[in-house]
Amino acid sequence: MASAGSMAAAPFWRAAGMTYITYSNICASLVRSCLKEPYRAESASREKVHFSVSKWAGGKPEKPNFVPE
Template sequence: MASNAAMPFWRAAGMTYITYSNICANMVRNCLKEPHRSEALNREQVHFVVSKWANGKPQKATIRSDTGEE
């Protein structure tokens, strides 16, 4: 029982720290007043490039985002 008392509550709830951190960040962003809220929501978006490789060389790159847009 002593080991459970020292366990972080996010782990006791069955979450990873990243999941807990993302939930907290979303709550903070949603509590902000405009225009800070929209600025924070824009910064939250992630964009990245995906390249398939064939014969040791990258093929055409595709720009992706976390919203599913291409």
């Protein structure tokens, strides 16, 4: 599947609208979920995502957009 995808004009994940960062993050979380306990719980703490982004238009911020996971 993966090799078939990479043979195409663009890799399958880029065709799906992902960037390399998203793709590598998904792969990383897959690898982390393969770990045994207690290493898995430990590595899960390195996956926490929290910040708030607000886009600015015309000198004013729009509503902040939280990215929790």
